[in-house]
Amino acid sequence: MRDVNGYRHVHRIAVVGSGPRGLAVLERIAARLQNSARHSGIDIHLIDSTEVGCGRIWRTDQDDLYRMNTVADEVTMFSGPSDEGPVRPGAGPSLAEWWRARDPRVGSNEYAPRRIYGRYLRFVLGAIKKTLPPGVSFEGIQGRVIDLVRESEVFHVRLESGRTIRADSVVLATGHGVPHLKGAELAFEEFAARRDGIQYVRSDSPAEMDLDAIPAGAPTGVIGLGLSAYDVIFSLTEGRQGKFLEVAENEYSYQPSGHEPLIVAGSRSGLPLPGRGRNQKAPDYSYRPVLFKAEEILGSSDGRPLDFRSQVVPSVLAEMHLVYFSTLVRGRAGAAGASAQSAFVDAVKERGARDARAIGEIAEAFGVHAEPVDFFALARPFDGLSYASREDFTGHVTAVLREDLRHAEAGNLLDPLKAALDVLRDTRSEMRKLVDFSGLTAQSHMKDFLGWFGPRSSLLSSGPPRKRVHQFLALLEAGIVRIAGPDTRFGVCESTGRFTVGSPAVAGSETKLDALVDARVPGTDLSSDSSRLMGNLRERGVLTEYVNSNGDDAFRTGGVATTGSPFHPVARDGSSPEGLHVLGIPTENTRWFTFVGSGRPGPWAEFFNDADAIAGHILSRAG
Numbered sequence: 001m002r003d004v005n006g007y008r009h010v011h012r013i014a015v016v017g018s019g020p021r022g023l024a025v026l027e028r029i030a031a032r033l034q035n036s037a038r039h040s041g042i043d044i045h046l047i048d049s050t051e052v053g054c055g056r057i058w059r060t061d062q063d064d065l066y067r068m069n070t071v072a073d074e075v076t077m078f079s080g081p082s083d084e085g086p087v088r089p090g091a092g093p094s095l096a097e098w099w100r101a102r103d104p105r106v107g108s109n110e111y112a113p114r115r116i117y118g119r120y121l122r123f124v125l126g127a128i129k130k131t132l133p134p135g136v137s138f139e140g141i142q143g144r145v146i147d148l149v150r151e152s153e154v155f156h157v158r159l160e161s162g163r164t165i166r167a168d169s170v171v172l173a174t175g176h177g178v179p180h181l182k183g184a185e186l187a188f189e190e191f192a193a194r195r196d197g198i199q200y201v202r203s204d205s206p207a208e209m210d211l212d213a214i215p216a217g218a219p220t221g222v223i224g225l226g227l228s229a230y231d232v233i234f235s236l237t238e239g240r241q242g243k244f245l246e247v248a249e250n251e252y253s254y255q256p257s258g259h260e261p262l263i264v265a266g267s268r269s270g271l272p273l274p275g276r277g278r279n280q281k282a283p284d285y286s287y288r289p290v291l292f293k294a295e296e297i298l299g300s301s302d303g304r305p306l307d308f309r310s311q312v313v314p315s316v317l318a319e320m321h322l323v324y325f326s327t328l329v330r331g332r333a334g335a336a337g338a339s340a341q342s343a344f345v346d347a348v349k350e351r352g353a354r355d356a357r358a359i360g361e362i363a364e365a366f367g368v369h370a371e372p373v374d375f376f377a378l379a380r381p382f383d384g385l386s387y388a389s390r391e392d393f394t395g396h397v398t399a400v401l402r403e404d405l406r407h408a409e410a411g412n413l414l415d416p417l418k419a420a421l422d423v424l425r426d427t428r429s430e431m432r433k434l435v436d437f438s439g440l441t442a443q444s445h446m447k448d449f450l451g452w453f454g455p456r457s458s459l460l461s462s463g464p465p466r467k468r469v470h471q472f473l474a475l476l477e478a479g480i481v482r483i484a485g486p487d488t489r490f491g492v493c494e495s496t497g498r499f500t501v502g503s504p505a506v507a508g509s510e511t512k513l514d515a516l517v518d519a520r521v522p523g524t525d526l527s528s529d530s531s532r533l534m535g536n537l538r539e540r541g542v543l544t545e546y547v548n549s550n551g552d553d554a555f556r557t558g559g560v561a562t563t564g565s566p567f568h569p570v571a572r573d574g575s576s577p578e579g580l581h582v583l584g585i586p587t588e589n590t591r592w593f594t595f596v597g598s599g600r601p602g603p604w605a606e607f608f609n610d611a612d613a614i615a616g617h618i619l620s621r622a623g
Helices: 022-034 095-102 114-131 183-193 227-235 294-299 306-352 356-364 375-379 389-408 416-421 427-435 443-459 466-476 530-541 606-623
Strands: 009-016 041-048 134-143 147-149 154-159 163-165 168-171 200-201 217-221 243-248 251-255 262-266 481-482 489-493 500-501 511-513 515-518 546-547 555-560 581-582
Touching: 009 022, 009 147, 009 154, 009 443, 009 546, 022 041, 022 114, 041 154, 041 163, 095 114, 147 530, 154 168, 163 466, 168 606, 183 375, 183 606, 200 262, 200 481, 217 227, 217 511, 227 262, 227 427, 227 466, 294 306, 294 427, 306 356, 306 416, 306 427, 306 443, 375 416, 389 466, 389 481, 427 581, 443 546, 443 555, 466 481, 581 606
Parallel strands: 009 041, 009 168, 041 134, 168 581, 200 515, 217 262, 217 515, 262 481
Antiparallel strands: 147 154, 154 163, 243 251, 489 500, 500 511, 546 555
């Protein structure tokens, strides 16, 4: 078979999922093809069940109130910056540059609505398509893939429509799955199904949730206080024509529309996600750890799996305290702050200080007298406390959020606390080297890393824009939103036929609910993924669950088992077909923090490295 240019179509590529991960692979394929000599023909099929070019999470028809939590200046889907040539794979604008070109009102360090990012992703796809060389064809397909069958080295990609696409290479970048309900969530759904007048809304992307059916004034529980919970709460308030009025700088009041429900939210911590520090870092900022270095930790382990608490956490805390005290030194030194900060870091390295107390003692020589900080306790500020009333607890949580916002406004380079907490974000690549592919013992992986560190790290470093937290405070003050308290308990009351919410630490917090919304991001769990594609591949053993077997008790992670880069799935029979790749969220817990949905300007990190490795492998097979 030949196309109009006379090239034989010898290699067919199917990318399933056109969100950022799938699109990044396509961008790197296109960038590599630009620099290659004459090649055989290639067919590319980009398949998405929702919207080709951006996927379900970033769909372009969602409301503007859903926003990213990374500033637009730090987001790019081009694997290189713009140059004097045309926009093309490997050389294109960041999200901020593209956005400002279309709306000059956009300033620096703005948080883009998710639909704007979706439009940017589609722009990137357009640039890819325009620059594909002769002999390369492209087809975007909106459809749901339900199965993938390999026969004689060829994959048959089967769509719900009945169409089958033959492919030599397949990339599964399917993003967030929707799991079958089980446990308490299944009990909630079944309770709502047999009762009139109450509703249960399962966890999903907030833009996909059926929130419009919740009546005005209905007591409504929200499970979770993370980013997704913010989206749900603002959907039920601002999304229902409520107005935020800015009464002073960073001070808001809320004007209800009368269409809002009464919202009672809660979580284990009882603390709404604090805001990100005001960004003071350049888009291509790259942090170089001084005390938390994966190579050193691995070198001292003699190749044995690590215990996270004893072998990793001390170095993480040391790095955070280095940044904390060095930022205090910088602030005290005034105009000479930068040089004083550098001298302090050099002194810490020279003396070999490896713990908070020793680092603090060195800071005293620079005129700083401060105590070390129990950083992870900040994620559980209400532990061990009790409150005589809902009002008492609301007063405390309001005070905690306002104090945190004071730090956030000072910035993520100049405020000692926010600068130190940013270490949790800036050293993720070091952490991955230690935890990916069973770097930890099974029990430490499950309990210490995912059970203890993961939730606290996310709460302390992955917050919403500061404006959202200011507005959340206005909702608390207006009485539209309540927080039940720490260790929130959601349940059912058979006698009244309603859901319940309350906190054992807050007297009088028990509330009967007409609606319950699970605002937690669904976890990755291959065994319960409800999609037909993942179910079929799981049942036939094409995809298997990754198991950490280091230690006496194995830990089933829920993530898809893969090889190392370029990430071929490990089948039940132990084989790893070279033509198949699995990337991103389906592999979470096999690898860590695969939720990253964009690259960053500057040197490549995991996002582009992963995409390029897959692109290079596919093209090497294509000849």
